[in-house]
Amino acid sequence: MFKHAVKGCGGISLLLLAASIQAATPNAPVISWMATDYTLQNGSVQVPVRWDMWWGTNGNKWYLAKNDSAVFNGSLSINGQNAQNGSTSLLITQPGSYQLQVTLCQVNGATEECAQSGITTINVSGNAGTDPVDPDPIDPDPIDPDPVDPDPVDPGPIDPTAPAKPAFGWSENSVTLTGASVSLNLAWNMWWGNNGNLWQLKQNGTVVHSASLSSASPAAQSGSHSVNFTSTGSYDFVISLCQQSSDALLCTDSDVKTVNVVSGSGGGANGGGDGSFDPWTDLDMTAWPHPLKQNNVAYNNTTGKKVGAYFVEWGVYGRAFNAADIPAQNLTHIYYGFIPLCGDNPSLQAANPQGYAALNSQCAGKPDYSVVVHDKFAALEKGYPGDVWDQPIRGIFAELYRLKQAHPHIKILPSVGGWTLSDPLYQVGVDPAARAVFIDSIIDFIRTYDFFDGIDIDWEFPGGGGATPELGSALDGAGFATLMQELRAALDALEVETGREYELAAAMSGGVEKLSVVDWEDAAPHMDYINLMTYDYYGAWNGVLGHQTGLYPSPNSPIVGFSADEAVQYLLNRGVPAGKIALGAAMYGRGWQNVSDTTGGNPFTGTGGDGITGGWERGIMDYKKIEADFMGGPDASGVNGFTVGWDDTAKASYVWNPTTNTLISIDTKRSVREKGAYILQHQLGGIFAWEIDADNGHILNAMHEGLGHPQQ
Template sequence: MSICSVNAWSAPGAPVIAWMPTEYTEGTAIPVNWNMWWGENGTSWVLTSNNSQVCAGDLTPNGNNAQMANCTISASAGTHQLQVVLSNAAGSSASAVKTVNVLSGNGTPPDPQPIPDPEFVEAPAKPVIAWMDTNQSAGDITVSWNMWWGVNGSSWTLESNGSEVCNNTLTVNGNNAQHGSCTVNFAKGSYDLQVLLTNAAGSTASDIKSISVGDAGGGVVGSSETPLPTDYSSPGLRRHKPYSNTTNSVVGAYFVEWGIYGRNYQPAQIPASNLTHLLYGFIPICGPNQSLQEANPSGYSALLQSCQGKQDFEVTVHDQYAALDKLYPGDNDAQDYKGVFNQLRRIKLANPDLVIVPSVGGWTLSDPFYYLDNAANRKVFVDSMVEFLKTYTFFDGVDIDWEYPGGGGANADLGKESDGETYVTLMQDLRIALDTLESETGRQYQLTSAVGVSPAKISQVDYAQASPYMDYIFAMSYDYYGAWSEDLGHHAGLYPTASAIHEGFSGDETVTNLLAAGVPAHKLAVGVAMYGRGWKGVSNMTSQDPFSGKGGGPISLTMNNGHWEAGVVDYFRIVQEMLGGDPNSSGVNGWSAGYDDSAKAPYVWKPSTGELITYENGKSAKTKAEYVRQRGLAGTFSWEIDADNGDILNAVHEGLGHPQE
């Protein structure tokens, strides 16, 4: 059956050119992908470069469903403005212009292009009101907007409930971005805000942003709009000291949902102003989760309850009480949600530059990733991730913790050679979705990923393909050795020792391997462990060095004050119980403290029982941070913040060269 005609009621929905690098070298094939997510379909499309057609194709309409296509072009050195035009019988719609620079073969940048004089043949591109909390206190409120690319305006106005409340003129600058802001005094009430961008050809309005304004100092929903600043004088902050991040290095840390229980570590204890990235672990994916079922049956039951009414491969919250329902001081039932999520919302208000991202996956929650090679499953996941960010607006992106593409994770039955390709495609799809969400909200969303660091795991992923879609890659440069094996070694050592059992099991080797695999140095963050790993019954030593022996299983410690998994000991407990409260002591209670200067790694050893713990301390963390600066890397991140007494994060800042405030 052939299609003879198409009745189009209106021109097609606007196409969007997918994310792509902004620079290429002459002679390089340049892939260009575009999508039209929803709207009247087109029957044909063309791609132009500097207004000249370079690709074209026909399309089969399918109602209002998404359309997409791609082609590969080559371009001479210079600046190229790419645009997709989607057409049907009723007309055409054009994408925003995507500008790429093609460098000459010797890497010489193209000559700068002159900015044309404005010719107001069409109204300006659509402005977007920047992210703002939708619940505000009465008083001065700043409203900002952006127009990322397109026809410029010569003036703009902000309207509240249809009445103008401020305006200003603009300097026209080709098709480059424009932005503005103003501060308005709002009384208690509800307001629909809209920005109009205007030139001689007309005006274009933003989407409406609705806000609720409550009593001054009180707000309409209690603590949800009250900032939660870091109080370094609080005993809950342990030994943390405030630092100024003068190098703009990444300083990240994971905060775990379950830490609010046995560890009694609450969000107010997070040294948020000392961080650039706060990663919330973990957000699960509905569907096949055998690893969780076997490791944590009660956690699996909670996940099944949270997934009721959801599709497989949608994200959800795991512990609804912890995330959304737990009452913290100042909370009340009028809030849209309470719990840790509201605490994070308040932390964001106090630290607007802090990037807070939900980390999806983790050791026992990675099973669903292996099924995302199916495009339909992947779309459900990506779409649900976008909805999650729209619902919990304090989050600033997505962190993917797939342990691990290719296998070797909690479920020994999962893992295949094509997982690396799935990982790259997943990053591409997430980047496209986040870029589209950015155009709707005016915010920026980061895409990060925690990655395996052994040579075998690094080889599973083509990071040269994946990294262009990602903001940062967090190398989990710890857990090189542990009590799952009798092999002894430093679990977070920076350098290999002369007697190292496994090649590639050190921070320096990991960094070298990831850089060689295509990860840009400025996107690579090195992991700092805030815990130790230990063995019992170490025997068969060939020297006084305990690492010359063999381990006899995970260390056995009483289950209190920071011991939560066999063979794992929190840093603060090592300091309290093995070092007598002084991280620089030689050891107490039969423990002897040591430091391997070749590996840049500390350990404690109890000869009478054959117990050995390898860990990180302030000295090793500072050295690792200094290494990060020397190699021009993005920064550091830590697992996990509740295990530190402040020593390690303080030392990271010292190593990065940050002055104490």
């Protein structure tokens, strides 16, 4: 399944819109979350404003209006149907109420087509400065780029021969100077694109290291350098990836990485470094709760059934999807992917060497089979609005504390394992000593980060067939059941300690063959939910064509046991209570290029070729991109040579282009509603999806609609 602890290399647009005399109307922008109350300090305040357009027709110019007067404009580069965003800092010098609105436009000569965001109202209090006049609304307010996520107003034309943009890898974001000096290794990656033959590390604008590179475009490049600090302070670093010739140096810079070097005495009063900081009471909640974004619509969960989704740690990078973007009010469960185990992790080492190095750093001094955060920067250090730099917990975890306070109904579970992080679970399942270390560690983990509401085990897969083929044995089925029994006992003891209730769930294969390995009679009584991964049945790892997330088998299904109904009926026949079973929905598609030998107009009668490109991983593409580029909308019949197909036997959707022989198997609103009806028919426990950042709201909305939930 597509649960790799690997950061994506960036989307590549498959289609470019042809030039047209008439400008096209862009998708509407959305003003990102921001505080609503500000106070003038010394007569003024800078208000950061950021907007996003997640997917759809691009614009080449944007405007910010304050009380219906344009106060800023910026240019943009059009990039197919990919996301766009912009930001600026608005100077306010007078108290009052201000209505802000962003307009995104596509300008072509004298023609201008625009779409507007909703209106965000902010209130400014305090005493005005000596200048009683607000800046001329015709001229832009002074610009102070967002220090967290710089977004140049007009980058100008991009040289197509320039190297691709490098990105800093995982490293500490704050280091402690306990003696005369402290060192920090800074590594970077460029996952795909034009190569460079030289790279430079700049510290506060000065080159402190440079090294040559071998060019092999468009393959990945990487490098690292250890920086030595001898004094406290804040240091800004930039990686420049360059193409050097005899007479020129063409470079592309990374985003800025800020490293804080603090003294050995620890945090200051604001951060609660003395242990007094309580994330339940001391976090700044000014920006929360966040409104629903994209196409998400609020629903009333009248059935009480689970509506869950996976949220992935690495999504804060290329996908730019943060905890604030989660449509929390429409979810009952969030599964946080992924929490790794220390020990032998060969599949991670092979798939993601940098992630493997980060895990080893986190595991230093800890016993094998302990759990740790994987990406410490993303989970605990990345700054968000309201954070202070020496706060003991920042990053995604601080945001999830905020989310939980804003939406106390929601259950947040750490998901342990996943495709490239499951290797140690094979030993945990069969070795009592390893299992004891793991259980003690995961209980301590959710005790420490107490926004978590239980444990989700994503062992892929008991009995074998995971990322490391040689792992797995006949003992795993009983071992899984024992793990569930002992985890439940440990959670029950924690409930006595804390007075809270904790859930135990597991993500399981949606294939009957793998399900048959598990001793369900001994495992199910201790579990709250069995999340059937009723997706990834077929994909471009081979040429076998089938519905990757079909509800029922179809007459030409090549593999028996590869449908949601077959998996559910198998568990029911094993005595698993229906209310503990949840179906999985796919917020992404799996597809093939160069499909051949089809008959009768049915693409699934053919043989698949290479995996599709244009997503985060070959063969896979986000639903929101498929909808925009190939469907033409959630209920449309297809665009750009594609048609939207429906298999009424399998209750499964797909898109097919007979000219390019490109086939993508997907969940759509129609197929997800069918899953909801099936859940109601068989009185199952609910539905969940992988993964929330790939949706534009339409799949989650359909999850509610299928369960009969009315809109609020």
